[in-house]
Amino acid sequence: MTPYESTTPPDFQPTARTKIKRLHQRAVFDRETVYEILDAGLMCHVGYAIDGQPYVTPTAYWRVDDRVYWHGSSASKMLRAVEKGIDVCFTVAHLDGLVLARSGFHSSINYRSVMALGAAEKVSGEAEMLAALEVFSERLTPGRWAELRPVAKQELKATTILSLKLEEVACKVRGGPPGDDEEDYALDVWAGVVPIRTVVGAPEDDPLLNAGIAQPAYLKQFRIG
Amino acid sequence: MTPYESTTPPDFQPTARTKIKRLHQRAVFDRETVYEILDAGLMCHVGYAIDGQPYVTPTAYWRVDDRVYWHGSSASKMLRAVEKGIDVCFTVAHLDGLVLARSGFHSSINYRSVMALGAAEKVSGEAEMLAALEVFSERLTPGRWAELRPVAKQELKATTILSLKLEEVACKVRGGPPGDDEEDYALDVWAGVVPIRTVVGAPEDDPLLNAGIAQPAYLKQFRIG
Numbered sequence: 001m002t003p004y005e006s007t008t009p010p011d012f013q014p015t016a017r018t019k020i021k022r023l024h025q026r027a028v029f030d031r032e033t034v035y036e037i038l039d040a041g042l043m044c045h046v047g048y049a050i051d052g053q054p055y056v057t058p059t060a061y062w063r064v065d066d067r068v069y070w071h072g073s074s075a076s077k078m079l080r081a082v083e084k085g086i087d088v089c090f091t092v093a094h095l096d097g098l099v100l101a102r103s104g105f106h107s108s109i110n111y112r113s114v115m116a117l118g119a120a121e122k123v124s125g126e127a128e129m130l131a132a133l134e135v136f137s138e139r140l141t142p143g144r145w146a147e148l149r150p151v152a153k154q155e156l157k158a159t160t161i162l163s164l165k166l167e168e169v170a171c172k173v174r175g176g177p178p179g180d181d182e183e184d185y186a187l188d189v190w191a192g193v194v195p196i197r198t199v200v201g202a203p204e205d206d207p208l209l210n211a212g213i214a215q216p217a218y219l220k221q222f223r224i225g
Numbered sequence: 226m227t228p229y230e231s232t233t234p235p236d237f238q239p240t241a242r243t244k245i246k247r248l249h250q251r252a253v254f255d256r257e258t259v260y261e262i263l264d265a266g267l268m269c270h271v272g273y274a275i276d277g278q279p280y281v282t283p284t285a286y287w288r289v290d291d292r293v294y295w296h297g298s299s300a301s302k303m304l305r306a307v308e309k310g311i312d313v314c315f316t317v318a319h320l321d322g323l324v325l326a327r328s329g330f331h332s333s334i335n336y337r338s339v340m341a342l343g344a345a346e347k348v349s350g351e352a353e354m355l356a357a358l359e360v361f362s363e364r365l366t367p368g369r370w371a372e373l374r375p376v377a378k379q380e381l382k383a384t385t386i387l388s389l390k391l392e393e394v395a396c397k398v399r400g401g402p403p404g405d406d407e408e409d410y411a412l413d414v415w416a417g418v419v420p421i422r423t424v425v426g427a428p429e430d431d432p433l434l435n436a437g438i439a440q441p442a443y444l445k446q447f448r449i450g
Contacts, residue, residue, distance in 0.1 A: 043320045047272040047281035054279050056272035058318035093283035095268045105380040113283050147414050155330040177431045189372050190441050191431040201420030206402045216415050
């Protein structure tokens with residue numbers, strides 16, 4: 001497996017485990033929407049079970065074609081458990097707003113979420129690992145990878161990269177104004193949406209930055225959410 | 226169990242399952258920090274396993290004293306599984322920044338996260354449920370609960386509220402500038418932090434809002450992150 005597969009697979013088909021049973025009007029399974037939601041984020045939540053106890057670990061991730069990747073220290077409890085091939089649930093969710101309906105019952109949140117199930121695979125081979133790390137870096141800060149010193153051999157050894165093929169995927173989106181009970185529209189109570197967004201602030205120089213190093217242009221391109 | 230226990234329990238003690246093994250300088254277990262991180266958020270990720278398959282569901286939550294609460298439809302697959310008393314992992318994570326070190330290896334993200342393990346309990350009893358929902362509403366939009374029509378009996382029946390006592394808790398925080406290898410500080414590459422924040426936008430009236438209803442003052446108080 002390389003991080004550069006360039007297939008264009010069909011849209012996702014619900015399985016017994018990913019079929020949205022409730023509010024199925026919120027279920028979206030087309031591949032383009034799934035990729036858009038994934039590419040808008042930086043932090044996922046990976047779920048895995050050890051001895052029956054579920055754990056949910058937030059971690060950085062990135063997508064290449066029909067795979068998502070995440071990484072960390074080879075000593076990480078999560079990565080060591082997951083690289084053995086146990087099933088994971090990879091979830092990304094963006095919070096978009098607080099939905100205030102005319103009743104508490106219909107109040108809600110606006111969000112975009114993707115959940116992918118499957119067995120994660122370890123990315124092995126130095127070239128494959130470096131390629132995956134380069135994609136991650138270039139996605140966030142295009143041009144920076146070439147500025148950085150080469151990755152040391154022991155740094156690669158200390159790093160585990162996992163990937164999950166996007167096959168069993170559920171996608172749920174809620175957007176727009178509240179949906180109230182017909183009779184509640186007569187009530188004189190405010191209803192609407194309070195938007196919530198993730199924004200990028202002005203880059204902060206490391207206090208130990210050498211004199212004369214300007215902020216690179218790629219910092220301005222960084223977007224999230 | 227009521228949502229109004231007013232104990233002030235001691236700080237959290239690491240267990241074999243929550244002991245932070247790596248980068249333990251990032252591990253914080255004092256109760257005040259844990260509460261601050263939880264109170265800054267609106268969306269958690271609840272992990273649970275069904276037939277060995279882990280699932281991670283993003284959902285809204287709130288905290289009262291030493292418990293966290295989340296809720297949803299009584300028909301929800303997640304809530305039905307969890308209310309049977311299976312173990313969950315409740316995780317909240319706030320993304321605070323992209324940390325660009327002088328090497329890819331030491332680049333990271335700034336975040337604040339809390340993970341709580343245990344068996345969730347169902348909130349039962351109409352009065353207890355209403356009290357929990359009122360706290361949730363008032364926390365987000367103080368004063369709004371009194372403006373809303375009463376919760377209908379069948380709405381309560383259609384709602385499941387779960388809670389988890391904060392006992393087995395891990396808290397991890399990374400903040401501040403990158404930490405580079407000593408020899409890398411001589412490199413002429415930009416290093417620093419790109420801050421990431423969650424912001425609240427201007428409230429948007431429901432297009433179906435009755436004429437003459439102004440935006441209430443509590444909307445201005447809503448903060449997140």
